[in-house]
Amino acid sequence: MSDQNIAKKKAGEYAATLIEPGMTIGIGTGSTVYFFIQALAKKIQEGLIIKGVPTSKQTQELATELNIPLVDLNNVDQLDITVDGADEIDPQLQLIKGGGGALLQEKIVAAASKRMIVIADESKYVQTLGKFPLPVEVIDFGWKHTMKHLQQLGCERIVLRKKDDKIFVSDHGHYILDCYFQQIKDAAQLHHQINNIAGVAENGLFINIATSAVIAYKDGSIKEINKS
Numbered sequence: 001m002s003d004q005n006i007a008k009k010k011a012g013e014y015a016a017t018l019i020e021p022g023m024t025i026g027i028g029t030g031s032t033v034y035f036f037i038q039a040l041a042k043k044i045q046e047g048l049i050i051k052g053v054p055t056s057k058q059t060q061e062l063a064t065e066l067n068i069p070l071v072d073l074n075n076v077d078q079l080d081i082t083v084d085g086a087d088e089i090d091p092q093l094q095l096i097k098g099g100g101g102a103l104l105q106e107k108i109v110a111a112a113s114k115r116m117i118v119i120a121d122e123s124k125y126v127q128t129l130g131k132f133p134l135p136v137e138v139i140d141f142g143w144k145h146t147m148k149h150l151q152q153l154g155c156e157r158i159v160l161r162k163k164d165d166k167i168f169v170s171d172h173g174h175y176i177l178d179c180y181f182q183q184i185k186d187a188a189q190l191h192h193q194i195n196n197i198a199g200v201a202e203n204g205l206f207i208n209i210a211t212s213a214v215i216a217y218k219d220g221s222i223k224e225i226n227k228s
């Protein structure tokens with residue numbers, strides 16, 4: 001396993017130790033959360049009783065395979081905690097998410113949670129957001145016009161996401177435009193501006209949603225950052 005994957009595993013396993021009996025948990029998406037799901041499934045096998053709400057079809061399938069009990073978000077009043085990965089995390093715990101294309105459902109689930117713990121290896125922790133292209137989920141109808149409006153917000157390049165040479169379609173039937181900003185100076189303002197564009201379903205900026213981050217380093221250490 002690569003050093004990066006060892007760190008991802010460490011972060012995922014650490015997050016699983018924070019889960020308490022009876023909790024309802026938002027279960028994130030991605031290669032870091034994969035390790036959290038494995039560790040959670042083990043705890044359930046050993047007797048832990050929890051309920052999970054998945055943030056994507058991919059997570060739903062993996063959780064079902066591992067016998068993690070799932071519930072529909074509409075049948076839950078509030079989630080206790082969501083554990084999810086991120087593409088970038090800044091010191092104020094603002095995030096870029098959506099590298100895996102699940103940002104819309106991830107944000108709905110996180111917003112329904114009392115707490116959101118972000119788990120990541122050290123490469124995701126940055127001083128300023130924006131080096132990672134910001135994913136914007138858009139309605140397929142007229143997407144080129146939505147893209148023109150996004151261009152006016154100062155991103156230098158926008159790429160329609162593809163997978164295996166075909167347009168990538170999200171779990172909710174939308175397209176994803178990856179926006180290269182390089183540096184996002186005011187993430188809260190940009191979030192607002194993007195979501196005001198007709199045709200945008202959601203963008204990958206998570207502003208004031210994460211309450212703590214678990215960052216795992218190559219030297220084996222773990223740093224927990226809590227929202228002040």
Ligand SMILES: O=C(CO)[C@H](O)[C@H](O)COP(=O)(O)O
Nearest residue numbers: 030031032085098099100102
């Ligand atoms: O936002 C996400 C999916 O939409 C993921 O959490 C994010 O892309 C990080 O994934 P990974 O842990 O595989 O690096």
